[in-house]
Amino acid sequence: MPPYTYERSAQLFQQAQQVLAGGVSSQFRRYGYPHPLFYTRAEGPWIWDLDGNRYLDFTLSQGPLILGHSHPEVLRQVEHFTRQGQLYAGGHLEEVELARQVVQLVPCAQRVRFSLSGSEAVHAALRLARAWSGRTRVAKFEGHYHGWLDNVAWSISGQQGELGPVEAPQAVPWSQGVPDHLAQDLLILPWNRPEVVFPLLDRHASQLAAVICEPVMCNNGCIPPEPGFLEQLRRWCTKHQVVLIFDEVITGFRVHLGGAQALLGVTPDLAVFGKALANGFPISVLAGKTELMELLAQGTVIHAGTMNSGVPSVAAALATLKVLREQQVPDRLHRLGQELMELLREVSHRAGHPMLVQGPGAVFHAGFTPLEKVRDLRECLRYDVKKYARFVAGMHDRGVRLIGRGIWYLSAAHEPQHIQQAAQIAYDVLKQL
Ligand SMILES: Cc1ncc(COP(=O)(O)O)c(C=O)c1O
Structure with a gap:
């Protein structure tokens, strides 16, 4: 001690x-x-x-x-499957089984793709939304973290002075080296302020590919949506044919087996998972409606990765899901x-x-x-x-x-x-x- x-x-x-x-x-x-x-x-x-x-x-x-x-069961399964092979540059049985289970558990998941990190899966989701909608801009909330890549490394934290007025939040880069011009591709919104959010969204609707959010703002203050806020976002996105993306990298398989979307009863068009799925092994998931995911299926939108759906991570995910469910x-x-x-x-x-x-x-x-x-x-x-x-x-x-x-x-x-x-x-x- x-x-x-x-x-x-x-x-x-x-x-x-x-x-x-x-x-x-x-x-x-x-x-x-x-x-x-x-x-x-x-x-x-x-x-x-x-x-x-x-x-x-x-x-x-x-x-x-x-x-x-x-966790002994996770380690046992990882060892068992990894001894048979580690990476095939091709498919394997367990990968399909994992996809089947995620589709069964997660409301928005009609099709999935696996990557290694949450940041990558967010990147794929944004590319897909831009291709599907034919638009470029993405609405993102202040304080929400969607990984460290340039597209989204904006307005994650900040000092009171640099955020701009709440009615027109500034895009604040998270890091030096993030190209300034990417700010034009974003619309920054304050979380839980419908009186500001929906007029801003209305004004920029014709340019917007997607609205992305953590369904619970875990990265700053663990702040749930105010009652009705996510529902209103869902209705707005449907009306304007804008892709609603939930970043469930923290909430996924943790707040509910089907993620925050199952807990809160609001189904996005795309969702991203990571962290808890494989109890410490690297895997992330892009999950979504067939209509969108079809662009990946056709190969018109490209998502790739040498290490994707590696045997140790998939085995860890299957073992983790089994324990999560059974217990x-x-x-x-x-x-x-x-x-x-x-x-x-x-x-x-x-x-x-x-x-x-x-x-x-x-x-x-x-x-x-x-x-x-x-x-x-x-x-x-x-x-x-x-x-x-x-x-x-x-x-x-x-x-x-x-x-x-x-x-x-x-x-x-x-x-x-x-x-x-x-x-x-x-x-x-x-x-x-
Ligand atoms: C909500 C959310 N999205 C995305 C990410 C990025 O995931 P990763 O660190 O696996 O790239 C994180 C990481 O903490 C996160 O909390």
């Missing part, structure tokens, strides 16, 4: 920076506490770092580990998540540092804000991120690993006692903030 020290990770971080740009392989890993750490193994809800510290893990590698780390994992995660959310509200009030905790349950967000409810990115910017960083540091030093941005992920390996333990530690940390 604590006190935790991080010397070996610190040393390796120094060495890593000589060969690995910034010592990490993804931007999000730069924000580790107290610096990027290195890990040696992980099992169930636990993960161990290079210094031998053990953590109760609520990051779950940013979501994928829905069954917990090193009704999403239902269980929902209950457990709701319980943890309630406990965090309670202990944070008791400790004198009340947290706003919101989200579906299997994934949720916690943070310090003067607001009683957070509805969009602009309100998210009022979260006290420095205070939350101190909370995350305190939790980490006591063996609970959290994502700095406030998202919590639950896995099937988390038991009620882990939830109690996390809440108790949260209380101790908050009291000392």
